Amino acid sequence: MGAVLEVEWSGAMSVFDRVRALVRPEVDRTYTADIKPLMDFSTLDLEKIRTDLAIAKRGSERGSQNEPPSSASSLDEVELDIVDSISSLRNEAFENYHKQTSAYDGRLARLDLRTIVPEIKTMLHDAEADFGAEVTKDTNYVFAKKQEVTEAEEAYKLFRSRNKLEKLPELEKNPALAFAILLSIFVVETIANSGFFSATHPGGLLGAIFEAAAISVINLAVGFLLGIVALRYIRLPSAVWRLSMTLLAITLISLAVVFNFFAAHYRDAFALVSPEADDFMLRASRMALANLVSKKYELVGFQSYLMVLVGLLVVTYATYKGMTWVDPYPGYGVVYRRYLLRRHEYLRLVDELVRNLQNRKDQAVAELRESITDIRRRDEEYGVVISERSRLTHRYNAYLDSLERASEALVAGYREANRKARSEPPPKTFEQPWRPGWSKETVLGDTSKEERKAAIEELLTAIASSQTELLEAFNAALKEYERLRDFGGPVVGNVAARA
Numbered sequence: 001m002g003a004v005l006e007v008e009w010s011g012a013m014s015v016f017d018r019v020r021a022l023v024r025p026e027v028d029r030t031y032t033a034d035i036k037p038l039m040d041f042s043t044l045d046l047e048k049i050r051t052d053l054a055i056a057k058r059g060s061e062r063g064s065q066n067e068p069p070s071s072a073s074s075l076d077e078v079e080l081d082i083v084d085s086i087s088s089l090r091n092e093a094f095e096n097y098h099k100q101t102s103a104y105d106g107r108l109a110r111l112d113l114r115t116i117v118p119e120i121k122t123m124l125h126d127a128e129a130d131f132g133a134e135v136t137k138d139t140n141y142v143f144a145k146k147q148e149v150t151e152a153e154e155a156y157k158l159f160r161s162r163n164k165l166e167k168l169p170e171l172e173k174n175p176a177l178a179f180a181i182l183l184s185i186f187v188v189e190t191i192a193n194s195g196f197f198s199a200t201h202p203g204g205l206l207g208a209i210f211e212a213a214a215i216s217v218i219n220l221a222v223g224f225l226l227g228i229v230a231l232r233y234i235r236l237p238s239a240v241w242r243l244s245m246t247l248l249a250i251t252l253i254s255l256a257v258v259f260n261f262f263a264a265h266y267r268d269a270f271a272l273v274s275p276e277a278d279d280f281m282l283r284a285s286r287m288a289l290a291n292l293v294s295k296k297y298e299l300v301g302f303q304s305y306l307m308v309l310v311g312l313l314v315v316t317y318a319t320y321k322g323m324t325w326v327d328p329y330p331g332y333g334v335v336y337r338r339y340l341l342r343r344h345e346y347l348r349l350v351d352e353l354v355r356n357l358q359n360r361k362d363q364a365v366a367e368l369r370e371s372i373t374d375i376r377r378r379d380e381e382y383g384v385v386i387s388e389r390s391r392l393t394h395r396y397n398a399y400l401d402s403l404e405r406a407s408e409a410l411v412a413g414y415r416e417a418n419r420k421a422r423s424e425p426p427p428k429t430f431e432q433p434w435r436p437g438w439s440k441e442t443v444l445g446d447t448s449k450e451e452r453k454a455a456i457e458e459l460l461t462a463i464a465s466s467q468t469e470l471l472e473a474f475n476a477a478l479k480e481y482e483r484l485r486d487f488g489g490p491v492v493g494n495v496a497a498r499a
Contacts, residue, residue: 041093041399046406053081055410059417072427075434078414083434086407090400090438097396097441104389111382113375114448114455121459124466127364131470135477138353142346142484149346152339159335163237169329169336178321182220189216189314193263193307215263215311219256223315226252227322233330258292260311264304265291347485354481361474368467375459379452386446397440408433 050056058078062068068076075083109115159165193212230252234245266288291298299305326333415430 041096041396042089044089044399044402044406046409049082049085049406049410050413053078053085053410055082055414056417059414060421063418063421064423066422066424068427068429070425070427072429074429079411079434082407082410082414083436086403086410087436090403090436093396093399093403097392100392101389104385104392107385108382108389111378111385112448113378113382113452113459117455117458117462121462124462128466128469128473131360131364132473135357135473135480139477139480139484142350142353142481145346145349146484149339149342152335152342156335156339159332163329163332165329165332169332178325182224182318182321185314185317186213186216186220189219189310192310215260216314218259219311219314220318222252222256222259223318224322224325226256226315227319228325229322231319231323232326235329256312256315260308260315261297261299262288262292263311264299264308265289265295267307268300268304350481350484354478357474357477357481361470364470365467368463368470372460372463375456379456382452383446383449386444390443390445393441393443397443400438400440404436404438407436 055078062076062078190209190212193215194208226249230245230249233241234249236242236245266284269284269287269291272287299308411434415426419426419430
């Protein structure tokens, strides 16, 4: 039943799990490592660029040739090489910057609580409805089981009424213990009878044990049959039953007495028959039967009388255990046991439902509380991503400034080397610093903070309301289960019992 309840409850609880999964921050998710942006751009090495482009050397060579001419109005080839080198670094940085901002924007989109408020509210509403529906489904099943208990109780009451029984049935409290006692008596009687037989038995101790065990089994069987059948069914109101059971009781009692005296005569016969006789056991049996008919209760020695006494005591106790194994009135204990079994199964079912209800309620409340923590952590992470994105923009803009300064320094170095080697005036463009005209990126702040704050409050209110509804449904279900426990009948727990 427990596995069935787990499956039945999984629907409602999985909704709360999904709510938790939906609001869980990015830092708790494994795929965030795959989209974590890099914060560094390519290193700017001016000396390497000077060396690779041979700026000073080419400046002197071109200056000695008065290149570019004094009339030049645009950048010459060396200056263009410098610009291309710096521009390639800028383009690489630009591409890297936008890849990183795209990753940040993606994380912000996933962290934005405003986009999931309607979905979470719908899921919470569904979870509340599912919780109540599962309780109703379980109580319907319990009502069906309660009907079985009611039918068993009605059968029990009808049996009492028909047979005019006022006392509660007497049940064996511990059948295993009773069986163990009977087994112990069997062992003790077997040992005792083995001692009685061993002195005269031609088969020695082993033969004595075999004979003693057989006698013990017969004594226990006769006594138990006398108690559980004859002395119980003799109480029935039917004259036929009373007469037949009286005859059976007299027969079994007579059998017990006669058999134990026969066993004692049988023991005495061992001393009278020659051990060397081929048919020793047959002669001993015939002699015991003859002595039982002729001498009846006259035995040879004290041990034989003691053997009869032990046997009759065993029969008496076996009769008592047979009578008390179930209620002395036939059928009363059976119908009462059936009623107790149905009631026990029913109450165990209700207890299991209550435990599952408590566990699921605790799990749901824990998930909701964790969701509250996750919502706050999620918004904190949103702010962290905003800050990291701003840092990225500042670093990118600073990198552009460094590239611009580097390009100015490289172009100025080339022009200075060119001037020194010229015999003609340099072009007017040498007096004008090169300006790349790169536009910087705007640093974006946290413009949605107030809206997110409102969304958080809305979510927290919805979760608090859901938790309240959940607890109310839980308390209502507990009251319903307590109502199902109440049978409105007499207390049946105080039953006379014996070990």
